Amino acid sequence: MAAAQALRDEQWDLPPGDSSPAVELSIVMPCLNEAETLALCIRKAKAFLDEYNIAGEVIVADNGSTDGSQQIANALGARIVHVPARGYGAALIGGIEAAQGRYVAMGDADDSYDFGALMPFLDALRQGGDLVMGNRFQGGIAAGAMPPLHKYLGNPVLSFLGRAFFGTPIGDFHCGLRAFRRDSIRALGLTAPGMEFASEMVVKAAIAKLDIREVPTTLQPDGRSRPPHLRTWRDGWRHLRFLLIYAPRFLFLYPGLALALAGLVGVLGLIPGDIRIGEVELGVHTMIFAAMAVLIGSQLVGLSVLARRYGVIAGMWPESGLMRRIRNWFSVERACVAGGLMLVTGLGGAIAATLAWASAGFGDMNPAALMRVTIPSMLLCCLGVQTAVTAFFAGLLDQPRA
CATH class of the missing domain: 3.90.550.10 (Spore Coat Polysaccharide Biosynthesis Protein SpsA; Chain A)
Structure with a gap:
């Protein structure tokens, strides 16, 4: 018994x-x-x-x-x-x-x-x-x-x-x-x-x-x-x-990466000049939409990082080793430096375009040629600000709690 x-x-x-x-x-x-x-x-x-x-x-x-x-x-x-x-x-x-x-x-x-x-x-x-x-x-x-x-x-x-x-x-x-x-x-x-x-x-x-x-x-x-x-x-x-x-990788990260990479290929490919694929000619108007894809994609990637971090803090899922390494490397300071470099580069492009316009007496110019400079410049400025702001928000999430 x-x-x-x-x-x-x-x-x-x-x-x-x-x-x-x-x-x-x-x-x-x-x-x-x-x-x-x-x-x-x-x-x-x-x-x-x-x-x-x-x-x-x-x-x-x-x-x-x-x-x-x-x-x-x-x-x-x-x-x-x-x-x-x-x-x-x-x-x-x-x-x-x-x-x-x-x-x-x-x-x-x-x-x-x-x-x-x-x-x-x-x-x-x-x-x-x-x-x-x-x-x-x-x-x-x-x-x-x-x-x-x-x-x-x-x-x-x-x-x-x-x-x-x-x-x-x-x-x-x-x-x-x-x-x-x-x-x-x-x-x-x-x-x-x-x-x-x-x-x-x-x-x-x-x-x-x-x-x-x-x-x-x-x-x-x-x-x-x-x-x-x-x-x-x-x-x-x-x-x-x-x-x-509960799946921010599939909701944000993977679509964001696909959009950003596709858009980046489009912007870089169109900087030298128009591209003809069969009967279709891609020009600066296509570059505008490609830049939009990069912006939307980068925003989704940033949201994925923030969502993953929030999920860890809220106890929704454990922190993966990869995310821990990224978080340790991707400090607010480093992100601000990277964002600042993109912003300065973009402003430099905008200034160069303005000077080119000034050299022509602020008169008529080739709009397509000008847009090949201004669109990437605008894109770099937006990405620079977005990177810094996302980093500061991530830093806010990481603040110690009582």
């Missing part, structure tokens, strides 16, 4: 001699007026716990139901957690916070997910996983369970972007049935109140380099007679917005 007690204490991270009953798995269901299907979901979850002899609990995170959902949950022995803040994410955050289990499984209370098929999730957690995602595309999506727009466009595109942005091999980023170590997920500090909570969990888990795994699961048509809470375009945009906010 003593050996068994010690083994249990070690398994559940209990203090030696603590004989309080351990909860291995908490099954959390967000709920807002789910009276039609809630009872069936609770029964399936409880049957799963009984069938596999798992010490567990069923939690209904209620968002203010008025259709009798709370009474149904109470009658079936589920634990009700009242969450006044509205939203899918808010309800789940409240339910996870109140959970007593070492592991938590979450799923919608609309009978679209099979709470009796949680064993693969739990096995993966027992084997060391931190977050176990369901994959509906591998397990099977029943006819009518997912709108075609979600099935063939929304979910595949957002999942692809999630994999590309954050390097996680998850094939179904937005599956609502998933399980995780409670302490690992709570440490991420999840805050999204809406449907984007599903993305936030995976993104932050990937950034924190948690052990993320995936198992097949199924999706059935939900059993409710009313429309779902999900709003296709609104919630799809909120998911995309969240992914972009």
Whole structure:
């Protein structure tokens, strides 16, 4: 008996001699007026716990139901957690916070997910996983369970972007049935109140380099007679917005570098004279747009650096070794020197153009020839000021805090 007690204490991270009953798995269901299907979901979850002899609990995170959902949950022995803040994410955050289990499984209370098929999730957690995602595309999506727009466009595109942005091999980023170590997920500090909570969990888990795994699961048509809470375009945009906010390299850096390099090639290539490509002739008017591309691109690159630095300060992601080296080298002083050199060079070009105009008696000149000097001069002046201002803002972010 003593050996068994010690083994249990070690398994559940209990203090030696603590004989309080351990909860291995908490099954959390967000709920807002789910009276039609809630009872069936609770029964399936409880049957799963009984069938596999798992010490567990069923939690209904209620968002203010008025259709009798709370009474149904109470009658079936589920634990009700009242969450006044509205939203899918808010309800789940409240339910996870109140959970007593070492592991938590979450799923919608609309009978679209099979709470009796949680064993693969739990096995993966027992084997060391931190977050176990369901994959509906591998397990099977029943006819009518997912709108075609979600099935063939929304979910595949957002999942692809999630994999590309954050390097996680998850094939179904937005599956609502998933399980995780409670302490690992709570440490991420999840805050999204809406449907984007599903993305936030995976993104932050990937950034924190948690052990993320995936198992097949199924999706059935939900059993409710009313429309779902999900709003296709609104919630799809909120998911995309969240992914972009947490991926400043893809939002700012890569587009900025592409624009700046393309524009720089255009400006430098047109300084000697017009260029003909087939039947198309590129001249000083093209140079204006090329200079615009350089300005926009450099602004995006600067925003990328500032966004990355802010994210580190705010605890959104750890600082990479590359960014640390860049920050140590790219001081405010060095940036001001570089910006000052560009500004002086640009002003020098502007003065040279003015002197050339003066030598012609301030009369008519070849406008194309003049613009080949003034456009690069203007560009250097703008880049010089922009570099210095960006450096000072970065220095402001790095100021010590109490």
